[in-house]
Amino acid sequence: MRPFASTILTLTLITGATAQDFKTNSIGTDLGALLFGGIVAEYKKLINDGKNEIGVGGGMFDMSDDATWTGGWAWYRIYKNGNGEGLFYTVGCGAGPVSWDYTPDGGTKETIEETLIWPQAVIGKRWNMSSGLTV
Numbered sequence: 477m478r479p480f481a482s483t484i485l486t487l488t489l490i491t492g493a494t495a496q497d498f499k500t501n502s503i504g505t506d507l508g509a510l511l512f513g514g515i516v517a518e519y520k521k522l523i524n525d526g527k528n529e530i531g532v533g534g535g536m537f538d539m540s541d542d543a544t545w546t547g548g549w550a551w552y553r554i555y556k557n558g559n560g561e562g563l564f565y566t567v568g569c570g571a572g573p574v575s576w577d578y579t580p581d582g583g584t585k586e587t588i589e590e591t592l593i594w595p596q597a598v599i600g601k602r603w604n605m606s607s608g609l610t611v
Contacts, residue, residue: 547572568596
């Protein structure tokens with residue numbers, strides 16, 4: 477899988493979280509990032525009686541032997557039925573440095589470093605289990 481496609485896939489896969497105080501705060505990770513060797517942590521807070529959620533996250537991901545990504549993101553989520561569960565709509569933004577090694581034909585290896593900024597718009601569904609696990 478190409479590095480950009482695998483990064484997008486990792487950033488959009490299911491998030492698993494263990495609730496500290498389920499009604500308001502949770503700390504979690506992105507299972508997709510963990511499967512591909514990345515490290516991601518997120519903090520989420522339910523507000524307005526569970527109708528909305530605000531969150532921040534950050535992580536590191538080695539996309540290949542020659543490419544790495546580090547960054548953070550923030551979002552605002554609206555739950556259609558409230559209670560921090562079920563169908564949701566999310567908008568947000570993320571940013572972070574990305575670097576990769578490039579070797580032109582017949583040239584020497586160069587490291588290219590840039591800042592990646594991306595908007596986020598997601599429609600999804602959240603399940604809360606009695607064990608405190610959220611998917």
